Amino acid sequence: MPRLIFVNRFFRPDTPATAQLLTDLVERLARTRDQVEVLTSRPHALPRVTVEAGVTIHRLSSLRLGNSGSLVTHFLDLLSYTVGALWWILLRTKKDDTVVFLTDPPLFAVLAQPLARLKGARVIHWIQDIYPEAIHRVSGRSWAQCLAPLRDASWRSADACVTLGTDMEALLIRAGVGAARRIIIPNWAPDGVQPIAKSQAADLREAWQLQDKFVLLYFGNLGRVHDLDLMLELARHLLHEPDICFCIVGPGPQKASMQAAAERSGLTNMRFFPAQPRERRSEVLAVGDLHVITLREGCENVVYPSKLYGICAAAGPVLFLGPPHSEIARFIRDTPVGFVGDRNTLADMAQTVASLAKSPAALETLSHNAREFYETVANADVAAQRWTDLLNDLPRPKPLA
Numbered sequence: 470m471p472r473l474i475f476v477n478r479f480f481r482p483d484t485p486a487t488a489q490l491l492t493d494l495v496e497r498l499a500r501t502r503d504q505v506e507v508l509t510s511r512p513h514a515l516p517r518v519t520v521e522a523g524v525t526i527h528r529l530s531s532l533r534l535g536n537s538g539s540l541v542t543h544f545l546d547l548l549s550y551t552v553g554a555l556w557w558i559l560l561r562t563k564k565d566d567t568v569v570f571l572t573d574p575p576l577f578a579v580l581a582q583p584l585a586r587l588k589g590a591r592v593i594h595w596i597q598d599i600y601p602e603a604i605h606r607v608s609g610r611s612w613a614q615c616l617a618p619l620r621d622a623s624w625r626s627a628d629a630c631v632t633l634g635t636d637m638e639a640l641l642i643r644a645g646v647g648a649a650r651r652i653i654i655p656n657w658a659p660d661g662v663q664p665i666a667k668s669q670a671a672d673l674r675e676a677w678q679l680q681d682k683f684v685l686l687y688f689g690n691l692g693r694v695h696d697l698d699l700m701l702e703l704a705r706h707l708l709h710e711p712d713i714c715f716c717i718v719g720p721g722p723q724k725a726s727m728q729a730a731a732e733r734s735g736l737t738n739m740r741f742f743p744a745q746p747r748e749r750r751s752e753v754l755a756v757g758d759l760h761v762i763t764l765r766e767g768c769e770n771v772v773y774p775s776k777l778y779g780i781c782a783a784a785g786p787v788l789f790l791g792p793p794h795s796e797i798a799r800f801i802r803d804t805p806v807g808f809v810g811d812r813n814t815l816a817d818m819a820q821t822v823a824s825l826a827k828s829p830a831a832l833e834t835l836s837h838n839a840r841e842f843y844e845t846v847a848n849a850d851v852a853a854q855r856w857t858d859l860l861n862d863l864p865r866p867k868p869l870a
Contacts, residue, residue: 471565472504473860475595476558476581478550478573480509480526484744485690486775487571487597489659497853499523502860508557510550529553543722547574555581564589567628567863575600576616579623586626591863594624596632597656598694599640599771606767607693621645628863631856636770636796652859656775657849658782663751664840665783670755677742679756682714683826685788686757688745689776691721695763699790699812701727704736706819713826715739715761718753754783758832759807759825764791766811773797781806781843786835788822806839 475495479488491507499505499522511517511528519526531549534542551574558581562568568585570578570592582592601613601620621644624630631652632638641651674680691697700715707713715738717727724741731739745753754760760780764772769792777797780787787807789798798809810818825831845851 470504471567472506472563473498473502473567473569474506474508474562475569475571476508476554476577477571478510478547480507480528481521482512482747484747485573486656487573489747490597490656490775491571493657493660493849494853494856495524496522497849498856498860501857508554510546527557529557550574551577551580555584558584559588562588562590566590567593567860569593569595571595572598572600575604576620578627579616579619582623582627592627593859593863594627594630596630596637596641597772597775599632599637602640603694603768603771606771607765617644625650629859631859633773633775634796637773640770652855654852654855654859655847656773656778657847657852658778658843659747659750660849661748661750662754662779662782664836665751665755667755670752673752674756677716677740677756679714679716679740681712683712683758683822684756685713685715685759685761685822686718686754686785687715687761687763688718688750688753688757688779690719691717691723691727693722694765694768694772695723695774696765696791697723697727697763699763699810699815700761701730701734701736701739702812703790703810703815703818703822704731704739705734706815707822708736708738710738710819710823710826713738713822716742716756718742718745720744750779751783754779754785757785759788759822760785762787762789762791762797764789764795764797766792769795769797777801778843778847781839781847784836784840784843786825786832786839788818790818804838804842806835806842 477487477491479485481492495505506525508527510531515528517528531553532546534546562585568590578594585592601616604613624644624646629650629652630641630646631654633655704715728741762774787801789801789809793809793811801807801809808821
């Protein structure tokens, strides 16, 4: 029987956004499809093959050296998973399977797609981040752009390319991917996220010493595509507001440097906390009065901050610090679920935040709009139906070109 196989370096119980999105999607698809499988890396305590919620999970033994921020350990993690996954695809993929490649490891599909084609499988790219452009725009390393032609050819020869919005789709159009193969399916809020009363987060607020504070919450990975300097600068503008506090929750390669910068600058209104388990997500989100999303200038068409959807599910107002012309900025202004600021408007944003802290009615309106957007657009059931429609419409597998 043909299988539907998703390939991504992380899956439950890992906490990266792609792991949570993939978990939500495959469990829904498995309710109506047989043979849904995931090829992922293996936390040391877990068995190599398990069946959970109807999904067969293949966990490869690969290096998991942690999220230390070291480029060397990160490269070794990627390399070890890449080698094992390529071997698995060569040996285990069968005719008429459908293989869906996510973008972790970056550009993995460029290597793996020919192997899947060789075995007679369909291929879909689920493009969460666009490489090598993301590498170039964060690091400035121009050599990465040399890989773009190979990536473009891989996109063009796939059966479908699923991406997250129109900004990202523009790069697919530039690469020559035909309209029939370009599909936009936005991400969604992770399962279990819901609005809860502030009183239900009182214990966590007390433990984090946030009682009686207006909290700007950043909850998620502190990755290199996020412009955390904007958050630091906004915190400087708000230092004179003793009742306003930034709460930074999560891991990431920029966390140590951000925390050090906050300490050097005497930003006593900025506090840092470790990553929290998935089942506690709603409680953590309830700590925030205003939720911060950031994005580096130039990264708007290579990534889409998926934390927006979890915030909306929790009925959270949003403050976006990043390119004002980006798709996410347009959405936040037009819906409206919050406010948009950049490097040129931080002083104005500080005044806006200070005003919001004293305007519960304005926050309530934004909260209502956010939850309404989640219920109608940004939930996993809507996305799963779009994926089902896509899979049902796929043509027969193409031979290797």
